[in-house]
Amino acid sequence: MTPDDDFRAWAAQHRPLLVRTATLLTAGDPHTAEDVVQTALTRLYLAWPRLRGVENRTAYARRVLVNAFTDEMRSTRRQREDLRSELPDRATGDGGADDDARLLFAALGELPERMRAAVVLRYFHDLSVACTARALRCTQGTVKSQTARALEKLARRLGPVLRADDGAAPPPAAHPQPDTLPTPLIRTPHPAGSLR
Known part of the structure; x- marks a missing residue:
């Protein structure tokens, strides 16, 4: 198996968890979460040849994801827009x-x-x-x-x-x-x- 094949297999298996984590990190912003995951996967791909001997790639990927999230927030300072003056104390749905x-x-x-x-x-x-x-x-x-x-x-x-x-x-x-x-x-x- 080539390094590219190895990375593709790993990414296919772990991407859903990275997306869930990024969605929580971005407080439910799916677009920013996808950007963060894409940045993290790009960084992981570039580092992948050096990670062949790393025992816990998932822990390394989490660190890369958090760093990508921090960089994204620092570079854009995005603020989620809320058109209400106050958030409700309770759910308004069912x-x-x-x-x-x-x-x-x-x-x-x-x-x-x-x-x-x-x-x-x-x-x-x-x-x-x-x-x-x-x-x-x-x-x-x-x-x-x-x-x-x-x-x-x-x-x-x-x-x-x-x-x-x-x-x-x-x-x-x-x-x-x-x-x-x-x-x-x-x-x-x-x-x-x-x-x-």
């Missing part, structure tokens, strides 16, 4: 998966890019603090602080929605722990058959 995805993307969009990347890597990819720090090229302490602050912001933003079916809910804790946000919401933000 509470289905599409509404959950929209709410999650809106909440992720309110986080700074690096904080969003830390949350996506920790909770969508289930990476350890150490692996997340390697992917983001930062210290483990930075990952912990970024994740804690992100979860606090997400809990404030999504907490009323997550507790909507429980009737009256107690006020959120001053410093929510990681289990404040149910992992299923973060892991399954997309309707069946769309991105997951």
Whole structure:
């Protein structure tokens, strides 16, 4: 198998996961997500001959994807346009998966890019603090602080929605722990058959 054949086979298998990750990183912007994935795949293709001996190509690809995302955000400073003055506290639809995805993307969009990347890597990819720090090229302490602050912001933003079916809910804790946000919401933000 030639290096090109090897890369094509790897890319065909892993591209869907890269797209899902990029969609979360871009807070639901499918066009920017596709741009980020294309940039990441181009960089991976150029580096592929050097990666033959690399044991975990997926981890390397995640790092390349996050770097491509960071570069894209830095170069364009894109802001998602919202024509409403305030985002709703609750889903306005029937509470289905599409509404959950929209709410999650809106909440992720309110986080700074690096904080969003830390949350996506920790909770969508289930990476350890150490692996997340390697992917983001930062210290483990930075990952912990970024994740804690992100979860606090997400809990404030999504907490009323997550507790909507429980009737009256107690006020959120001053410093929510990681289990404040149910992992299923973060892991399954997309309707069946769309991105997951």
